[in-house]
Amino acid sequence: MTSRAASAPHTGNAFFLGMRMFVPVAISIVAYGLVWGVLAGQAGLSAWEVLVMSGLVFAGASQFVALESWIPGDLPVLSIVITTAIVNLRMLLMTATLRPLTTHLPRWKALASVYLVADENWAMTMGEVAKGRGTVGFLVGSGVCSWIAWVGSTLVGRLLGSVIEDPTKYGLDFAFTATFIALLLGMWKGRGDLVPWIVAALVAIVSVRLIPGNWYIIIGGLAGSLAGAMADTMRRREEATDVA
Amino acid sequence: MSLEALVTILGMAAVTFAIRAGGLLLADRLPRTGFVASWMKHLPGAVLASLVAPAVANGGPAEAIAAAATLGLYVATRNLFVAMVGGVLAVYVARLLLGG
Numbered sequence: 365m366t367s368r369a370a371s372a373p374h375t376g377n378a379f380f381l382g383m384r385m386f387v388p389v390a391i392s393i394v395a396y397g398l399v400w401g402v403l404a405g406q407a408g409l410s411a412w413e414v415l416v417m418s419g420l421v422f423a424g425a426s427q428f429v430a431l432e433s434w435i436p437g438d439l440p441v442l443s444i445v446i447t448t449a450i451v452n453l454r455m456l457l458m459t460a461t462l463r464p465l466t467t468h469l470p471r472w473k474a475l476a477s478v479y480l481v482a483d484e485n486w487a488m489t490m491g492e493v494a495k496g497r498g499t500v501g502f503l504v505g506s507g508v509c510s511w512i513a514w515v516g517s518t519l520v521g522r523l524l525g526s527v528i529e530d531p532t533k534y535g536l537d538f539a540f541t542a543t544f545i546a547l548l549l550g551m552w553k554g555r556g557d558l559v560p561w562i563v564a565a566l567v568a569i570v571s572v573r574l575i576p577g578n579w580y581i582i583i584g585g586l587a588g589s590l591a592g593a594m595a596d597t598m599r600r601r602e603e604a605t606d607v608a
Numbered sequence: 609m610s611l612e613a614l615v616t617i618l619g620m621a622a623v624t625f626a627i628r629a630g631g632l633l634l635a636d637r638l639p640r641t642g643f644v645a646s647w648m649k650h651l652p653g654a655v656l657a658s659l660v661a662p663a664v665a666n667g668g669p670a671e672a673i674a675a676a677a678t679l680g681l682y683v684a685t686r687n688l689f690v691a692m693v694g695g696v697l698a699v700y701v702a703r704l705l706l707g708g
Contacts, residue, residue, distance in 0.1 A: 395689045412609045413617065420621035425652050430620060432659055439612045445619035451655050452624050454648050459631030460638045478628045535700035538671065541663045542678040542695025546688045548656040549679065560650040561657040568658030569665045584658025585651060592650035593643050 382489075382505025389484050390513035393424075397514050399543055400428060401521020406536065408436040414522040418515045422482065426451040427518075428547065432540065433578040443578050450585055458486045465493070465500050474500075480507025482514075559595040564588025670706050674699035 397418075404414050409431075421427060426448040433444050459478045466474035477500050485506035492498035551557070568584030575583070631638065639645045664675045678695035685691065 413613050417617045421624050423624050439616050441616045444616050448620040449623040451652050452627050453651055455627045456631040459628050460635040463635035475629050478632050535696045538699040539696050542692045544656055544660045545678045546682045546691035549682045551653045560654045564654035564657035565661030568661050572662040581658050585655035588654030589647050589650035593647035596646040597643050
């Protein structure tokens with residue numbers, strides 16, 4: 365038994381191990397997906413649009429942000445696509461760290477496997493890598509589990525949400541703001557987040573009054589993240605001089 | 609499905625896949641630390657903050673109370689669903705009481 369456990373796991377076994385280990389996380393994704401589905405219905409997305417978006421985009425935070433600008437009949441296509449790119453740009457760093465796992469694969473297989481990369485299954489796979497047993501099989505297994513949870517729950521949420529007729533009557537219009545507040549707090553990693561969040565908030569509040577449309581989201585997001593990066597850089601310099 | 613919705617969704621899917629593929633293909637050339645890496649890590653939080661702030665700042669007292677309730681509930685429970693439902697209930701009650 366010890367010799368088998370020590371040897372590299374077979375790809376198929378790693379796939380099912382990834383799926384199984386991901387189940388507890390998938391349950392929280394289902395809760396999050398139900399919320400998104402209900403909000404998507406409020407924003408005017410049809411059940412088909414929910415299915416296609418969740419299946420092809422498969423990136424929760426950016427899908428939440430897209431709903432904020434979703435005006436059926438007058439969709440700001442360019443601003444939604446740019447905002448999606450900005451919110452998802454962090455994935456560039458995530459899939460870069462997965463490169464060593466895919467070097468033995470043909471390029472198309474490597475590209476197909478990163479299609480399933482999302483925050484949660486990436487983090488779990490990197491945790492396995494740290495223990496010396498992360499594989500592409502594990503990544504894809506946990507990714508498939510995550511994809512099924514996300515696509516299924518967003519569709520169910522959309523279908524359940526259509527029962528509610530007048531959202532503002534029950535305060536459901538506030539569900540967007542409440543969800544964004546909770547999502548934002550969930551991203552808190554420490555005091556380093558204070559500067560980017562405050563700068564983003566202030567710049568957004570000012571630009572929403574000066575610039576029409578939803579560009580304030582992009583402007584505030586860029587200003588805040590750049591301020592955060594500057595603060596990080598200054599802190600690193602101080603630490604470097606302290607050591608010296 | 610409307611054409612504009614399809615175009616928007618395909619656009620979102622294309623940029624997102626390009627980013628996922630880009631990280632894998634450009635892995636050796638991307639900065640792991642430093643200014644650019646730090647900037648990319650701060651993007652999602654900053655975008656969410658710029659979404660939330662005007663909604664709270666331009667809302668009435670009922671929205672401010674509900675935002676505070678959402679914050680408190682999330683910090684206490686760490687549960688997105690509980691925080692959202694609590695926030696919606698809080699805005700409903702606050703609007704009834706304040707007549708908003």
